[in-house]
Amino acid sequence: MSDSSLAELLRSRGLRLTAQRQLVLQAVLDLGHATPEQVHTAVREVAAGVNITTIYRTLELLERLGLVTHTHLSHGSPTYHAAGEHQHVHLVCRECGAIDEISPDMLRPVADQLAGQRGFQVDIGHVALFGVCGRCAQDGDEK
Amino acid sequence: MSDSSLAELLRSRGLRLTAQRQLVLQAVLDLGHATPEQVHTAVREVAAGVNITTIYRTLELLERLGLVTHTHLSHGSPTYHAAGEHQHVHLVCRECGAIDEISPDMLRPVADQLAGQRGFQVDIGHVALFGVCGRCAQDGDEK
DNA sequence: CTTCGTGCAAAGTGTTTGCAAGATT
DNA sequence: AATCTTGCAAACACTTTGCACGAAG
Numbered sequence: 381m382s383d384s385s386l387a388e389l390l391r392s393r394g395l396r397l398t399a400q401r402q403l404v405l406q407a408v409l410d411l412g413h414a415t416p417e418q419v420h421t422a423v424r425e426v427a428a429g430v431n432i433t434t435i436y437r438t439l440e441l442l443e444r445l446g447l448v449t450h451t452h453l454s455h456g457s458p459t460y461h462a463a464g465e466h467q468h469v470h471l472v473c474r475e476c477g478a479i480d481e482i483s484p485d486m487l488r489p490v491a492d493q494l495a496g497q498r499g500f501q502v503d504i505g506h507v508a509l510f511g512v513c514g515r516c517a518q519d520g521d522e523k
Numbered sequence: 524m525s526d527s528s529l530a531e532l533l534r535s536r537g538l539r540l541t542a543q544r545q546l547v548l549q550a551v552l553d554l555g556h557a558t559p560e561q562v563h564t565a566v567r568e569v570a571a572g573v574n575i576t577t578i579y580r581t582l583e584l585l586e587r588l589g590l591v592t593h594t595h596l597s598h599g600s601p602t603y604h605a606a607g608e609h610q611h612v613h614l615v616c617r618e619c620g621a622i623d624e625i626s627p628d629m630l631r632p633v634a635d636q637l638a639g640q641r642g643f644q645v646d647i648g649h650v651a652l653f654g655v656c657g658r659c660a661q662d663g664d665e666k
Numbered sequence: 667c668t669t670c671g672t673g674c675a676a677a678g679t680g681t682t683t684g685c686a687a688g689a690t691t
Numbered sequence: 692a693a694t695c696t697t698g699c700a701a702a703c704a705c706t707t708t709g710c711a712c713g714a715a716g
Contacts, residue, residue, distance in 0.1 A: 396690050396695055416681085431698050436681065438696095451653070452595050457680070471643050480643070486633055490652075493629065499657025500614050500623070509633075510594070510649055514642025539670060539715050559706085574673050579706065581671095600705070671714075678707070689696070 389445045400430055404438040408448050408460050415457035451506040453479060467505025475516035532588045543573055547581040551591050551603050558600035594649040596622060610648025618659035 386405055387397045400423070407422040408414060414422070420435045439460055442448045450458040453472050468481040484504045491502040529548055530540045543566070550565040551557060557565070563578045582603055585591045593601040596615050611624040627647045634645040 391691095394695085398690075398696065400697075429698080432680095433682080433699080434697060452597065454595065455601075458598075471637070471645075473643075474646065480641075482637070486636065490629055490633060494614070494625070494652070498623075499660055500616075500652075500654055501656075501660050502614075502652050502654040503617065504654075506653055508651070509637070509643075509645050511637075511643055511645040511647075513644075517642055517644050534716095537670085537716095541671065541715075543672075572673080575705095576674080576707080577672060667716105669714105669716090672712085674710095674712105676708085679705085680703100681705105682703070683701085685699095687696105687698085689694105691692105691694090 386445075386447065389447070393445075395441075399427060400434050401438055401441070403427055403430070404435060405442055405447060408439075408442070409462050413451075413459045413461045415459055417457060419460065449503075449506060451508055453508050454510070461506070469504070470508040471513065472508050472510050473513035473516055474510055475512055475519075478513050478515075480513065529588075529590065532590070536588075538584075542570060543577050544581055544584070546570055546573070547578060548585055548590060551582075551585070552605050556594075556602045556604045558602055560600060562603065592646075592649060594651060596651050597653070604649070612647070613651040614656065615651050615653050616656035616659055617653055618655055618662075621656050621658075623656065 386402065390397050390401070403423045403426055404419060407419045411418060411422060416432070416435050416439060419439065420430070420432050423430050423435065439448065439450070443450065443460075443463075446463055448460050449463045450460045451470065453459050453470055454474075454477065467484045469484050469487055471480040471482060472478075473480075484507070487502070487504055487507060491504050494500045494502055529545065533540050533544070546566045546569055547562060550562045554561060554565060559575070559578050559582060562582065563573070563575050566573050566578065582591065582593070586593065586603075589606055591603050592606045593603045594613070596602050596613055597617075597620065610627045612627050612630055614623040614625060615621075616623075627650070630645070630647055630650060634647050637643045637645055
């Protein structure tokens with residue numbers, strides 16, 4: 381389904397549809413959100429020879445095309461999402477690293493306020509809230 | 524002022540008070556928020572020979588001691604803050620990279636809701652909201 | 667004088683770049 | 692056939708580790 385839109389987007393810019401590009405996009409769609417490394421692993425399950433360099437280049441390309449975006453959750457590598465999909469806000473636990481998702485509606489009032497006050501357009505689908513999750517908060521109390 | 528608390532914290536754990544540790548803490552306090560590299564630069568203005576390795580190790584130590592924390596704003600290096608200081612929420616512009624700060628009060632309702640609903644304790648002082656700042660939003664429109 | 671901390675150099679990650687061979691249109 | 696893409700290898704930026712010397716308690 382999104383293959384056709386990928387093909388169109390590429391064609392309209394004089395770019396080419398390749399197996400790698402389809403596979404990377406498919407991997408991001410399948411994985412929900414994933415690091416370049418995770419995408420690489422997923423892609424290689426189907427096409428063994430694909431190089432990590434191509435993953436990076438393709439993710440960047442797909443982002444320029446507006447098909448995916450990325451966020452930075454905690455340390456290390458960025459996480460890629462399909463763009464325009466069910467957006468979500470990430471809750472990242474500093475203790476255990478768990479990543480939870482909540483509806484972006486929760487932040488809408490804040491986003492509206494910021495847009496009104498200073499014209500800042502919050503990318504509401506890619507917010508990460510750091511903190512301590514319920515489980516770890518309990519564990520901490522017990523100590 | 525915080526030198527004394529640093530000294531106490533170190534002593535209570537059998538660790539030693541060194542010039543480097545004082546300087547790194549001071550740099551973080553002075554800079555408000557800074558990357559390891561920026562801390563390094565600041566420290567070297569006072570003590571030329573201090574190695575970047577020591578900056579990393581000391582920031583990690585100060586974080587364990589609860590004196591500083593770090594966040595990830597956009598790509599690249601983490602940003603260190605004094606812990607417990609005037610907290611702030613970061614607005615990071617995806618286009619121009621500008622970092623703005625707003626009061627954490629704005630997020631308090633959201634934080635309270637999350638704490639109530641699922642026990643997630645948002646680290647409200649270290650939230651980064653990504654998006655497009657007012658200036659870049661305008662520029663984008665004109666294209 | 668004992669143990670901890672630092673500097674230095676080297677090894678690790680994760681990511682980007684240059685270029686020739688290969689694929690797509 | 693023309694030009695975009697890929698793979699490979701090397702370069703990079705940032706961070707961590709091992710070890711011997713130096714410093715703090």
